[in-house]
Amino acid sequence: MNKKKRSWKKGILGGIAIFLIAILVLLFFGVYFPNISFVGEIGTIVMSLFSLHLVILSVILGILAILMIRLKMRRLALVSGITAIVCTIGFAIPIAQMLQIANENDAKISWTKQLFSAPDMGGPDLSKSMKYATVDGNDLYMDISVPKNTTAKRTPIVLIHGGGFVAGTRNQSPSWTQFYVDRGYVVFDVDYRLAKDGYTTWDKAAPDVASAIVWIGQHADKYQVDMEQLLIAGGSAGGSLALQVGYGLN
Incomplete structure (x- = not known):
């Protein structure tokens, strides 16, 4: 029973980790290599709308890597950990730059709005x-x-x-x-x-x-x-x- 439960946990964790790795790597390349067709377009658009969310997802992937080490999923844990570190830093750099510009211009930033506000999409009035x-x-x-x-x-x-x-x-x-x-x-x-x-x-x-x-x-x-x-x-x-x-x- 314990083996089945452990196998079930590995399957769930592994599936989530692979999904996050694929999404984060795709967006990372889109942000830092915008000339790549389609990938660059998607990466820059998503980064402009959900930059803080991407950092949070990268941190979550890092937490999953730690859990996978405990479950002896070492290879996937290693890939997840490296991806999490690189993406957390990579997605945080543009945010840090925006914060610097905001501070220089005495602009206030609402992290709550950044996290929970819907994309600003309108149309002709x-x-x-x-x-x-x-x-x-x-x-x-x-x-x-x-x-x-x-x-x-x-x-x-x-x-x-x-x-x-x-x-x-x-x-x-x-x-x-x-x-x-x-x-x-x-x-x-x-x-x-x-x-x-x-x-x-x-x-x-x-x-x-x-x-x-x-x-x-x-x-x-x-x-x-x-x-x-x-x-x-x-x-x-x-x-x-x-x-x-x-x-x-x-």
Whole structure:
């Protein structure tokens, strides 16, 4: 009976350990070798959303390695232990870098929100949507969020969504939009043309964003924004477009 129970424990522990090793190694390579097709995309996305969770999973794998040593599963325990150490350190490094930047800028970090908050995924808010251009038969929109109870000219910020130039939409990260609105910015969440089969947009997306900025300038008085203070920001593909447009404007 004891042998059966011991064998059952080994099977459960071994299965969980192998599963964690496969997931953590895949994501580790994705984070540190982002040029690897698919693996790099998955690793960077998961790391950006669940960095603390990955550290915790790595620590759990280390605990499993200790339990497997007690059950004389030495080979798997060795592999699990090495993987746990490497991944814990590897996933903790970006977190440490973010903490350093946060401390330098007096930014507060909520570990509770990091652990238990759902990914910030939104979509177009039609009550705030305005069409800013029609190109190649595509209507392009932006969602405009204006802070309340302000009369002076405000700083406009253009937010550009990510999605690898093939996916995503305006107002993709509503918590970021609200973050800026709460601090007095007028936020313009913009769409741009996305690539699809037979239709590339590597040379079209940045001009779309530039067109949105022209539209904002034409309506600056309506939204009480100071175009001299214009900010452009984005994540992933949106960050790339922000740089392209920013350098182009300069």
